[in-house]
Amino acid sequence: MTHSKPDSNPTSPKNLPPSFFKRIPLAFGAFFRILTNPEFAARFMRLNQPLQEVAPTPTPAPATASPAAAPVTLKVATPDAALQLLGLLQRDARLIDFTQENLSAYSDEEVGGAARLVHEGCCKVLREHFTITPVREEAEGSRVTLNDGFDARAIRLTGNVVGSAPFKGSLNHRGWRATETRLPKLTPSHDVTVLAQAEVEL
Numbered sequence: 001m002t003h004s005k006p007d008s009n010p011t012s013p014k015n016l017p018p019s020f021f022k023r024i025p026l027a028f029g030a031f032f033r034i035l036t037n038p039e040f041a042a043r044f045m046r047l048n049q050p051l052q053e054v055a056p057t058p059t060p061a062p063a064t065a066s067p068a069a070a071p072v073t074l075k076v077a078t079p080d081a082a083l084q085l086l087g088l089l090q091r092d093a094r095l096i097d098f099t100q101e102n103l104s105a106y107s108d109e110e111v112g113g114a115a116r117l118v119h120e121g122c123c124k125v126l127r128e129h130f131t132i133t134p135v136r137e138e139a140e141g142s143r144v145t146l147n148d149g150f151d152a153r154a155i156r157l158t159g160n161v162v163g164s165a166p167f168k169g170s171l172n173h174r175g176w177r178a179t180e181t182r183l184p185k186l187t188p189s190h191d192v193t194v195l196a197q198a199e200v201e202l
């Protein structure tokens with residue numbers, strides 16, 4: 001039995017693509033055969049798979065690291081000035097004595113009398129060593145408008161805070177700002193941790 005060799009000549013009529021009119025009956029034949037023959041339909045799918053355009057998988061863009069937020073530099077608060085002020089409040093207003101006293105043994109009238117002395121002494125210290133002005137000049141209870149860019153360090157919003165500026169509300173407290181500080185200068189040997197010297201009567 002002899003087998004005919006396949007024609008390797010690309011210009012041979014057997015190897016040339018069929019014309020348009022020849023492809024019409026082929027198309028209809030393939031159409032009806034796909035509908036009636038599942039195995040032929042499977043072979044057609046496998047044959048047609050390489051010809052289908054596969055959408056290229058988008059290459060994810062390299063993740064760009066968000067710029068690191070600049071570290072917040074915190075100020076180191078030295079306790080010397082605070083201790084010095086506390087010592088002045090003790091000296092002129094007896095503030096520490098008042099707060100460390102158990103007031104439950106005293107009547108309201110006695111407590112009120114002592115509080116008046118503390119109040120007067122505290123006022124004296126503040127007047128001598130600080131210049132204090134209100135943050136807001138409006139009278140408390142008046143309506144105010146806070147436009148965009150208001151100083152959030154000096155104004156605290158309370159109540160139903162929603163949305164963005166401008167905000168309209170009622171001024172509950174004017175706030176206070178120290179515009180000048182005049183604490184006494186200390187000698188190197190001064191111990192600011194001693195808020196009030198112990199007193200020994202001889």
